[in-house]
Amino acid sequence: MQLRIENSIIHQFYSHDDKVGLRLAPEALPEDEQLHELLEELTQVYTNKPAKGYASFLTESDEGDSGPFPEQLKQWHGGQLQFVDFSQQAAKLLLEQLQNYNMLEAGFLLVTRYQHLSTDYLLVAFLPVKEGVSINPDLAVNKSSQLDINKVQLAARIDLTEWETNQDSERYISFIKGRVGRKVSDFFLDFLGCTERLNSKSQTQTLIEAVTEYGKESDLEPQQRQSLNAVAYEYCDQQWKQGEDVSVKDLSQHFEQAQPQELSFEDFSRDYAKQREAELPEEFPADKSTLRKLVKFQGQGGGVSVGFDHTQLGERIKYDVATDTLTIHGTPPNLRDQLRRYFGIDS
Structure with a gap:
């Protein structure tokens, strides 16, 4: 993935005594190999997220308050606000949202402007951390914190090119729709001052x-x-x-x-x-x-989870409508082994 990074910065959020704090970075990150690797991994994870929502900034015809983020974006994009100042204002706004929602999240806010395939993007992502251990040069074990990129749930990407050329569009913002419920999506949309328009x-x-x-x-x-x-x-x-x-x-x-x-x-x-x-x-x-x-039938309930390809219906799997019964001919090897062990049958 060929990405051209224009600006990038990271701010830190930390929790202490049941409160969340913010540590602002004073300057943008230098463009180096490590930054490219981080952004490429993050954009790959973002792209591969199966569920995304599509949004645009709130307008006068919408209910609710869009907040300051859209205006701050306009000022930065129009050259009236420096990137570092814009990112710091965004971080402070996110801090307010974390406090309003009583979310004690520790992590890092990454704000990056980059180009890919002639399209200009602004990626805003909250990077969670995970605790781990590492071995230092003295061969001693150290506890350390690492970015947990695969667990990113709070991230949005603004297509700056489409936003600039077609502000009537309803989908120049995409965001991750996490599995932890609408609260997280609502929280991040409130931070950005946008609303979901398209339900893919x-x-x-x-x-x-x-x-x-x-x-x-x-x-x-x-x-x-x-x-x-x-x-x-x-x-x-x-x-x-x-x-x-x-x-x-x-x-x-x-x-x-x-x-x-x-x-x-x-x-x-x-x-x-x-x-x-x-x-x-x-x-x-x-x-x-x-x-x-x-291409697949699947469902779960009452302690039973079943899934199989459409092509198996009528072949290995029969369904009796009258008795609501599935008959499976030939169980998967791992399931068969578990069942045989359970009944004390030699494999």
């Missing part, structure tokens, strides 16, 4: 439902419908990996090549979404975790 998870779910119904309406056999789902998954997954939007028109063309039908998927999906009052834009970023439903 919901739109991806609508697309999956449309694909399923399209197969039924086209009177396709189960195997043909599975093939259609596989085509959809392969295309959408590839778009996700490349950081590109899913295009309903392009997907329709893929279907036309794989399973030609009288009614195109593009026309069908438009009517499907309208009838169900669901949102399905012509182009949108896919949600990685939701996409798996195209």
Whole structure:
């Protein structure tokens, strides 16, 4: 990944006596190999996060107060505010949010402006730390704190190029939607003064439902419908990996090549979404975790968790609708070994 770093700085947040404190860096970081490695690892982790939200800054028509961050960004971007001053103001604003939400988070705030593929980005990320041990040159064991990049949950990336050229856009800000609940997302959105505009998870779910119904309406056999789902998954997954939007028109063309039908998927999906009052834009970023439903059945509850590929239904796995019973022929080796040991059967 070729990144050109323009500005970068790190501020520290620490907790002491049930309070959170802030240590401001007085100057930007020098551009060196270590900084590039950190940013490349962070952007890779950010890109690979399966669930992201898409937002834009609050406007006068929105409810709520946008706070000072958008104005500070304008001043810095317009040359009225130095990068270090801008980042320090952002850190102080984050400190207020941490105090308001009573979150005693220790870590580091990284603010970086960089360019990738002719696009200008501002990445704002809260880097958590983890305790570990290291061996010093004297071969003694030392306790140390290290950045835990893989556990980053508070991060947002502002597409400065799109923000500058198309402020009516509703998705020039992307952010991580963590698994710990909406509170974290709300907290970080409040800090940035923006609101979520585009729900990629919901739109991806609508697309999956449309694909399923399209197969039924086209009177396709189960195997043909599975093939259609596989085509959809392969295309959408590839778009996700490349950081590109899913295009309903392009997907329709893929279907036309794989399973030609009288009614195109593009026309069908438009009517499907309208009838169900669901949102399905012509182009949108896919949600990685939701996409798996195209090729895999999975669910859990009552102490049971089950998951299997669509292609196994009717083959190794049978489902009896009348009795709501799944019959599995041939268990996975690791599960089989556990069961045999449990019943005292020699493997």
